[in-house]
Amino acid sequence: MVRKAKPSRRMTKQGPPPNPDDSLLSKKRKSAAPAKSSIKKQRVEAPVNGSAKASSKSAGKRVPKARSDAAPQIVSGKKTQTVLDGFEDGFEEDGVSDISGDAIDDPDVMEDELDGIEEANLDDVSDDELQDDADDFDLAPSDDDVVDSDRENHAGVWSEDDDSDAEEALNAANIAGLTQKLDNQRAQELKDNEAELQKDALQTNIAADLPLSDDEEGQQKSLLAPDLQLLRTRITETVRVLTSFKELHDPARSRNDYTQSLLKDICAYYGYSPFLAAKLFSLFPPQEALAFFDSNESPRPMVIRTNTLRTARRQLAQALINRGVQLQPVGKWSKVGLQVFESAVPLGATPEYLAGHYILQAASSFLPVMALAPQEHERVLDMTAAPGGKTTHMAALMRNTGCIFANDSNKDRAKGLIGNIHRLGVKNTIVCNYSALEFPKVMGGFDRVLLDAPCSGTGVIAKDASVKTNKTEADFLRLPHLQKQLLLAAIDSVDHASKTGGYIVYSTCSVTVEENEQVVQYALNKRPNVRLVPTGLVFGKEGFVKYESKRFHPAMKETRRYYPHSYNVDGFFVAKLKKTGPTPAGAVKPQGSAEDKAQQNNGASVAVEESEADVEADVEAGANGEEDVFGGFDDEEDNEIIDRALRKQMRRKGIDPRATKSRAVKSLSR
Numbered sequence: 001m002v003r004k005a006k007p008s009r010r011m012t013k014q015g016p017p018p019n020p021d022d023s024l025l026s027k028k029r030k031s032a033a034p035a036k037s038s039i040k041k042q043r044v045e046a047p048v049n050g051s052a053k054a055s056s057k058s059a060g061k062r063v064p065k066a067r068s069d070a071a072p073q074i075v076s077g078k079k080t081q082t083v084l085d086g087f088e089d090g091f092e093e094d095g096v097s098d099i100s101g102d103a104i105d106d107p108d109v110m111e112d113e114l115d116g117i118e119e120a121n122l123d124d125v126s127d128d129e130l131q132d133d134a135d136d137f138d139l140a141p142s143d144d145d146v147v148d149s150d151r152e153n154h155a156g157v158w159s160e161d162d163d164s165d166a167e168e169a170l171n172a173a174n175i176a177g178l179t180q181k182l183d184n185q186r187a188q189e190l191k192d193n194e195a196e197l198q199k200d201a202l203q204t205n206i207a208a209d210l211p212l213s214d215d216e217e218g219q220q221k222s223l224l225a226p227d228l229q230l231l232r233t234r235i236t237e238t239v240r241v242l243t244s245f246k247e248l249h250d251p252a253r254s255r256n257d258y259t260q261s262l263l264k265d266i267c268a269y270y271g272y273s274p275f276l277a278a279k280l281f282s283l284f285p286p287q288e289a290l291a292f293f294d295s296n297e298s299p300r301p302m303v304i305r306t307n308t309l310r311t312a313r314r315q316l317a318q319a320l321i322n323r324g325v326q327l328q329p330v331g332k333w334s335k336v337g338l339q340v341f342e343s344a345v346p347l348g349a350t351p352e353y354l355a356g357h358y359i360l361q362a363a364s365s366f367l368p369v370m371a372l373a374p375q376e377h378e379r380v381l382d383m384t385a386a387p388g389g390k391t392t393h394m395a396a397l398m399r400n401t402g403c404i405f406a407n408d409s410n411k412d413r414a415k416g417l418i419g420n421i422h423r424l425g426v427k428n429t430i431v432c433n434y435s436a437l438e439f440p441k442v443m444g445g446f447d448r449v450l451l452d453a454p455c456s457g458t459g460v461i462a463k464d465a466s467v468k469t470n471k472t473e474a475d476f477l478r479l480p481h482l483q484k485q486l487l488l489a490a491i492d493s494v495d496h497a498s499k500t501g502g503y504i505v506y507s508t509c510s511v512t513v514e515e516n517e518q519v520v521q522y523a524l525n526k527r528p529n530v531r532l533v534p535t536g537l538v539f540g541k542e543g544f545v546k547y548e549s550k551r552f553h554p555a556m557k558e559t560r561r562y563y564p565h566s567y568n569v570d571g572f573f574v575a576k577l578k579k580t581g582p583t584p585a586g587a588v589k590p591q592g593s594a595e596d597k598a599q600q601n602n603g604a605s606v607a608v609e610e611s612e613a614d615v616e617a618d619v620e621a622g623a624n625g626e627e628d629v630f631g632g633f634d635d636e637e638d639n640e641i642i643d644r645a646l647r648k649q650m651r652r653k654g655i656d657p658r659a660t661k662s663r664a665v666k667s668l669s670r
């Protein structure tokens with residue numbers, strides 16, 4: 001009987017959350033230096049079973065690293081049992097396509113490995129048999145498995161032929177040498193610790209930036225190390241006051257006063273620019289904001305998506321378990337995700353990886369594709385597709401039928417896209433290399449379009465800490481402008497009369513309102529022939545209908561927001577739109593479409609049906625007596641601000657602002 005240990009926060013399944021609480025407020029901050037992403041680093045120490053420490057140690061013993069190419073075998077009965085627990089609640093029905101003969105015959109599938117995996121079907125094996133199998137493989141490494149380098153080295157020195165004097169002398173010399181070595185090591189450690197403390201103190205720069213009370217100053221002078229602790233305590237205390245302001249505030253200080261000093265502390269503690277700290281802080285109540293900042297200091301769990309064109313999740317799980325990977329289904333909401341807790345092998349280089357049985361993909365990246373729900377035999381456009389995580393997911397859902405156009409404007413990134421398409425055995429996809437802005441002209445009439453837009457990345461700060469400092473006001477003008485234009489292009493590329501679809505999904509890995517609700521609202525205003533519909537996703541927070549002075553369409557609550565502190569996934573936004581009528585006059589028509597031909601033949605404009613969303617928006621606008629209830633979408637004004645921001649940014653990047661605008665835009669959006 002295997003008892004399950006209470007999982008740590010990092011190992012909890014991704015999905016519907018525990019509420020953020022104070023326990024989340026005690027993580028050490030991470031500097032804004034770009035995070036290096038390596039598989040090793042992403043490894044989560046928490047085990048599937050037992051305490052984190054004990055398990056990671058024993059796993060290290062049980063699974064020698066050099067065994068990545070070893071023949072599949074069950075390494076530990078305990079581990080197998082644990083994963084079976086996961087299978088019970090998470091693997092009931094994979095709902096995946098059978099592995100078609102085609103897929104297996106594909107020359108780039110490793111036949112041997114597939115055979116092995118087919119044999120490892122858990123359905124066919126009883127629990128007892130599994131336990132028996134597991135017992136055959138002892139947890140302790142056998143003599144054959146482990147090369148004891150110490151034993152080899154000492155053999156010459158301590159052989160039975162040595163005479164005892166020489167042995168003693170050698171022993172003494174050995175001990176002296178060892179002692180010296182340990183002393184040196186210790187001295188070096190002390191030096192390193194000192195340097196680390198100094199560095200921390202420099203990074204926080206507290207003394208220079210913040211006015212401190214006499215008490216705090218006294219404490220600060222005594223040692224540099226407690227600075228962070230002091231700062232943390234003050235942050236927690238200020239949040240406490242802001243949360244129960246009436247009861248706890250000092251009458252001499254206003255709410256704004258508290259908020260400003262809290263923001264300063266947040267910048268110092270976590271390393272954000274004041275601009276971004278304020279922007280992100282404004283999205284949440286103070287306590288939740290802190291949980292958000294904290295969660296950006298630790299990585300999200302590593303997740304892989306089963307490629308159901310090649311295998312089934314249960315089979316993949318078994319194959320990886322046999323290689324010493326500890327994993328579990330990502331949560332009930334996904335039938336293809338596996339969360340990896342620890343791996344004895346590099347997950348980007350296993351035979352299963354090379355054979356395209358899975359792709360390393362963040363859990364939240366599943367969500368836009370699940371919302372789009374592409375159907376078999378449809379014609380689908382992925383406007384910004386590289387490196388293809390979502391394209392290949394769509395191909396799997398469509399069981400390699402129909403046709404996907406996978407487009408990306410960046411040629412280099414498109415190479416990665418092509419690589420993934422080949423590795424994963426995708427056969428229904430055409431890769432193209434246009435600016436997606438051109439798309440309705442290049443081709444239209446799609447059943448569904450995915451726009452996974454380029455964005456500021458404020459949802460993935462845990463992966464790329466440089467976002468903390470390198471995003472400026474100009475980025476939050478330039479990016480939303482591009483996103484708005486791209487979304488219009490996406491809408492115009494869809495066939496409103498599609499028998500099976502007519503849907504557009506807009507997503508970003510950013511949490512800012514400017515890049516999400518505001519972009520969707522702009523599209524609702526400009527395209528009365530679309531309306532927001534439910535995403536069909538079983539978890540996620542509602543999009544804002546109200547943010548600061550802005551008011552959005554009530555249907556904006558159908559959009560979904562994802563936060564690292566709420567669901568332990570990357571920050572994400574997903575909106576789903578249904579096209580209800582033809583593209584309005586004046587908008588670019590899909591080339592070759594009936595509307596395009598009609599326009600070219602008659603020079604006449606096509607009538608626009610008024611959508612529900614539009615009528616509602618008009619009614620609301622009228623009721624408020626305002627011209628534009630949502631405000632802030634004045635194109636001319638927008639363009640002027642963006643031009644100015646672009647010129648400024650170009651000068652900073654050393655580009656001549658007198659260069660043509662289109663060239664400048666191109667160079668900056670690269």
Ligand SMILES: C[S@@+](CC[C@H](N)C(=O)[O-])C[C@H]1O[C@@H](n2cnc3c(N)ncnc32)[C@H](O)[C@@H]1O
Nearest residue numbers: 384385386387388389390409410435436452454
């Ligand atoms: C968020 S990434 C897409 C990730 C991709 N959907 C996936 O799941 O692997 C955004 C992509 O948009 C591309 N991009 C940026 N501007 C574009 C444009 N105007 N037209 C087409 N692609 C663009 C970038 O090269 C980048 O690959």
